[in-house]
Amino acid sequence: xxxxxxxxxxxxxxxxxxxxxxxxxxxxxxxxxxxxxxxxxxxxxxxxxxxxxxxxxxxxxxxxxxxxxxxxxxxxxxxxxxxxxxxxxxxxxxxxxxxxxxxxxxxxxxxxxxxxxxxxxxxxxxxxxxxxxxxxxxxxxxxxxxxxxxxxxxxxxxxxxxxxxxxxxxxxxxxxxxxxxxxxxxxxxxxxxxxxxxxxxxxxx
Ligand SMILES: [Zn+2]
Numbered sequence: 001x002x003x004x005x006x007x008x009x010x011x012x013x014x015x016x017x018x019x020x021x022x023x024x025x026x027x028x029x030x031x032x033x034x035x036x037x038x039x040x041x042x043x044x045x046x047x048x049x050x051x052x053x054x055x056x057x058x059x060x061x062x063x064x065x066x067x068x069x070x071x072x073x074x075x076x077x078x079x080x081x082x083x084x085x086x087x088x089x090x091x092x093x094x095x096x097x098x099x100x101x102x103x104x105x106x107x108x109x110x111x112x113x114x115x116x117x118x119x120x121x122x123x124x125x126x127x128x129x130x131x132x133x134x135x136x137x138x139x140x141x142x143x144x145x146x147x148x149x150x151x152x153x154x155x156x157x158x159x160x161x162x163x164x165x166x167x168x169x170x171x172x173x174x175x176x177x178x179x180x181x182x183x184x185x186x187x188x189x190x191x192x193x194x195x196x197x198x199x200x201x202x203x204x205x
Contacts, residue, residue: 001081002081002082002104003022003026003028003081003082003083003084003104003105003204004082004083004085004101004102004103004104004105005022005028005082005083005084005085005103005104005105005106005107005204006085006088006089006103006105006106006107006180007019007030007084007085007086007087007107007109008087008090008106008107008108008109008173008176008177009087009108009109009110009111009187009189010111010116010165010166010169010170011116011120011162011165011166011169012111012115012116012117012119012120012123012162013109013110013111013116013189014109014111014119014189014193014196015086015087015109016032016086016131016132017193018109018193018196018197018200019032019084019086021193021197022084022197022200022204023084026081026082026084027081028078028079028081028082028083028084029078029079029083029084030083030084030085030086031073031083031084031085031086032085032086032087032088033061033066033069033070033087033088034130035130036066036069036070036073037051037055037061037066037069038130040069040072041055047068047069050065051065051069063093063094063096063097064097066088066094066097067094067097067098067099067100070085070088070098071100074100074101082104085103089176090169090172090173090176091172091173091175091176092172092175092176092179094176095175095176095179103180103183104183105183105185105203105204106177106180106183106184106185107184107185107187107200107203108173108177108184108185108186108187109187109189109196110186110187110188110189111189111190112190113163113166115189115190116162116166117159117162117163119134120157120162121157121159121162122134122135123135123153123154123157124139124140124141124151124152124153125151125152125153125154126145126147126149126150126151127149127150127151127152128145128147128148128149128150129145129147129149131145131147133151139151141153185203187199187200187203
């Protein structure tokens with residue numbers, strides 16, 4: 001069965017973790033736009049160099065360039081049974097640029113703002129690979145990730161900054177969700193990773 005899954009949800013919804021879980025279960029790749037840009041830069045291609053220059057200038061990669069990167073990625077053979085696209089398209093202009101493929105599932109992991117705030121304020125990010133994790137008995141700021149990078153608390157993970165980002169997400173993503181209509185399945189994101197995984201499994205079945 002073909003699984004072309006768009007996985008959406010606010011920061012702190014756990015969608016990155018669920019993307020990894022279902023990538024393994026369904027044997028399809030999972031990626032987000034940030035990762036595609038980083039991967040392309042690493043290849044040293046002309047297009048990658050162009051992206052790197054844009055980022056070094058402190059500018060954003062255009063929707064057109066992002067869509068081009070995605071098109072290249074979806075042409076690779078490992079996507080023949082589908083893919084999980086994590087957090088894209090996140091606004092209507094990205095939606096309009098993503099006109100070369102049609103998802104089979106649009107999953108939106110929904111969590112209340114208080115839950116987002118709670119989770120994000122205990123969040124750590126790896127300086128090396130950008131992975132996120134939660135502070136726990138096994139993980140604290142300053143520890144090293146498997147990639148060799150250091151786990152740290154982002155400066156912008158303050159309640160005010162988080163609230164602002166959640167507001168932007170809500171405003172930008174609502175029209176995208178509306179566009180996908182019947183493909184959209186809302187997933188309750190409150191609960192353990194396993195519980196949320198089960199909910200997604202049911203929706204995909
Ligand atoms: Zn890392």
